[in-house]
Structures are given as structure tokens and as C-alpha cells.
Amino acid sequence: MIEFRQVTKRYDSDHTALRHVNFHLDRGELAFLTGHSGAGKSTLLKLVMVMERPTAGEVIVGGQKLNSLPRRQIPYIRRHIGVVFQNHQLLFDRTVFDNVAMPLEVMGASPEDTGRRVRAALDKVGLLSKEKMNPMQLSGGEQQRVGIARAVVNKPPVLLADEPTGNLDPELSADIMHLFTQFSQVGVTVLVATHDIALIHAMNRRTLTLNQGELVAGGGVSGH
Numbered sequence: 001m002i003e004f005r006q007v008t009k010r011y012d013s014d015h016t017a018l019r020h021v022n023f024h025l026d027r028g029e030l031a032f033l034t035g036h037s038g039a040g041k042s043t044l045l046k047l048v049m050v051m052e053r054p055t056a057g058e059v060i061v062g063g064q065k066l067n068s069l070p071r072r073q074i075p076y077i078r079r080h081i082g083v084v085f086q087n088h089q090l091l092f093d094r095t096v097f098d099n100v101a102m103p104l105e106v107m108g109a110s111p112e113d114t115g116r117r118v119r120a121a122l123d124k125v126g127l128l129s130k131e132k133m134n135p136m137q138l139s140g141g142e143q144q145r146v147g148i149a150r151a152v153v154n155k156p157p158v159l160l161a162d163e164p165t166g167n168l169d170p171e172l173s174a175d176i177m178h179l180f181t182q183f184s185q186v187g188v189t190v191l192v193a194t195h196d197i198a199l200i201h202a203m204n205r206r207t208l209t210l211n212q213g214e215l216v217a218g219g220g221v222s223g224h
């Protein structure tokens, strides 16, 4: 579902953020992405989201080679990729419902379809009763779950998370990881970038480890 073939990313500054990275994540696989600060984790995620293009090598998502993708096709690819950030980027001038509905709005979904899908996503993360609230009225863990509901509301086959448990205590982090596990069980490919070594150990999943832009563990086709 996500494949990197000999991917190198060099920024204009001449800094090489990724070097000859190879890996392949299957449909329904849940994996971690880790490494020191500046190792290239965000760069790798940005290549999957087509926010950056590789300098060399090939990035393939859902069978589609992204290198040659025309610019106008990028929004369509992004619809297939849900993204969760540490600071969840919710809008505080909108209700929980409206925040989760945002990706559907962009796609021009009907109000009936939107209502059905938003409530299904909120139900999944246990926040159905809070749809009318402002995200400001929610706890940090709840806000993060609103961000997750928004990321999965259009049922993307790929879910990327960048430090999704960064501000949360271990119990709330475990709840978030439980949700990610459930998504992977229904076929979503989930890649979680994190510094949280305790979380990685607790989950015991495939872990892609970057060191100075090189993939030093977890690479290959089905590598542990």
C-alpha cells in the first residue's frame, strides 16, 4: 500500500534528509516510524502526502506512482490519506461535528451523507454525545480523538500520524493506539511517527527506524 524504492530526498539547502530508503507496508499493516530529531521522519510522511517530491527513487501509494503524478491529481491522492497531528489542528470556531465534517465538505458530500459519516466516525472514537460542543470544551485526549475522527471520516485506506500521542499520558496514548489497531484490522495501513520508545515497546509492531536519513531497521518487504 505504501512503497519506497531507493528514495532519496535532498532539500535545496543541499541537506540530504533521506538516503536510499526502501520499504513496503501492506494493506492493513500498522507500523511505527522512529528516529532521532532530524532523522527524516516528517520528510518521509511528507513524501507520502505529496507535500514534497523525492530527489531520486520512487514513492508508490495504493499502486500509484507519485513521482509522475500531475499537480492537479494531488488533491485526489490526498483524499486517500488520513493524517493525524500532535497538535490536531482543530478549528475552535466550529463545533466538533463541523470539524470532523471538513474533509467531506471539500469533497462536496451531501448533508445526509455528511451527517451519517460524521456520526459514524464520532461513534468510533467514543464522542458521539459531544458533536455539538466546541473542541475547546474538550480534554486533550478528546481533542486528539476528534482529530482522528476527522482523519478517518472519508474512510481513507492510509492513515499517517505524526506524534499523535505527544501530549497525552500513557493511558490515553494506549486508547489512541487501540483505535489505530482497530483501523488496521479493517484494512487501513497505519504509519505512526513517534519518539515514544515506551509506546513502541508496548505495541511490539514493525518499526521503521531512521538514522541520519537512512533506514537502519524495519525496512525491506515484510521486515521486522
Ligand SMILES: Nc1ncnc2c1ncn2[C@@H]1O[C@H](COP(=O)(O)OP(=O)(O)OP(=O)(O)O)[C@@H](O)[C@H]1O
Residues within 6 Å of the ligand: 011, 012, 013, 015, 016, 017, 035, 036, 037, 038, 039, 040, 041, 042, 043, 044
Ligand atoms: N523544507 C526544508 N528545507 C530544508 N531542510 C529541511 C526541510 N525540512 C526538513 N529539513 C531538514 O531535513 C532533515 C530531516 O528533517 P525532518 O523534519 O524530516 O526530521 P524529523 O525526523 O521529522 O525530526 P523531528 O523529530 O525533530 O520532527 C533535518 O535536518 C531538517 O533540518
